[in-house]
Amino acid sequence: MYALVDCNNFYVSCERVFQPRLLGMPVVVLSNNDGCLISRSDEAKALGLKMGEPYFKVKPLLEQHGVQVFSSNYALYGDLSRRVMRVLAQFAPEVEVYSIDESFLNLHELRYCNQTAAEIGADIREAVKLQVGIPVCVGMAATKTLAKLANRLARKTTCGVVVLDSAEDVHAALQATAVQDIWGIGRRLAPKLQAAGVQTAAELVAMPESWVRRHLGGVVGQRLWRELRGEACLTWHPTDEEDGGIAPRRHSVACTRSFGRPQQDATVLSEAVATFITRAAEKLRRQQLSAHLLTVLLGTDRFAPTAGASTHTAVLHLPSATHDTGELLRVALRGLRQLLRPGQAYVRAGVVLSGLEPAGHPQLDLFGATDPARLQRQEQLMQALDCVNRRFGRGMVRYAATGQRSAPWAGRSAFRSPAFTTCWDDLWQVKC
DNA sequence: TCTGGGGTCCTAGGACCC
């Protein structure tokens, strides 16, 4: 039996933990750059506000209904997420952190100690609410895909828990689920299924496997079909405890951002890319990884009436895998120079690091350019840098190439709440 | 004026190898 625990309207719920006045009010949280709606309270959903809707388009509606608006505050959400996951770990020997707001629990080995699955689900909800203040829903079933489906149905119940442990329950749940609501059926596949006369999950399960394989993206669709029939096909990736974070081993690490306004100045763009590669290198070191492939990307306005290809990329190979900011910085700026077209305005830039391998076991490059003593000095420098920045705040010591702290490319973030749990200056002050 | 960011997995096609 798997359980899927999903935080309700997670970012909105995080804001509510520290601002209880928001309970019962319509609330939305915006994406980076205050671009789109990415989290909505139930009251906001009831107003017809859609996920991913551009903020500027719905601004009048938000004002008309007194909707409370927040810029995203990942310091807060990330910290509360870790706290939720810590509570969940008390309920199962193995947990797979699937995203910032959901985890799978592996209950196969669990002795039920006189409790039913539904009772365990209720305990989980109560514990998370009590210890962190976040409401969650629990879905339980034999496969991850069915647990996801159960979780969706749980959101519509008052008890917040749905267990699918009999063939009849599973069948009823499949009948109650439209194809577009199945985990793994997205915007493109749903219309394809509907056109073939398949409207519900139950109808999909009744189709022959060969048909599914042919029309539903090959093996991916085939796995999904089997999972819905109760045969577990998706791999179980338990999350390391000391890892403290997301999933097993990454294949890539990225940092990309939209700018507050279009930029064409080469210096400004260099500073942006330098900042992004600095962040990405920090992420690599935190996860004890090194990269030997670096992609730089520049994006032009994809909504422009004449827009052609809007993302341009340069891929650069590093002679040996590294997580040294200085080395990655030099290569990234070389990539940027290859891409830059004078006079072209860019609205977005970023870097992606891939070809990842565990740090500390670099393949030395063929021509002996890797001097072990130099590598050791680099390593010590990075450790010192991370140590200072952890203690005194991000960017306290940084490369000059990243420019001033108040960057001209910085995005909008007009409605950010304090980092209540991770920043001394943002702590509440109690006056007696 | 204003439209997010960070991931995963799979497939097809080309280059190249023996």
Next chain:
DNA sequence: TCTGGGGTCCTAGGACCC
């Protein structure tokens, strides 16, 4: 005149997820 089969690796692009 005739022009194989099996494999790897890489890249680009598609589809999906939260």
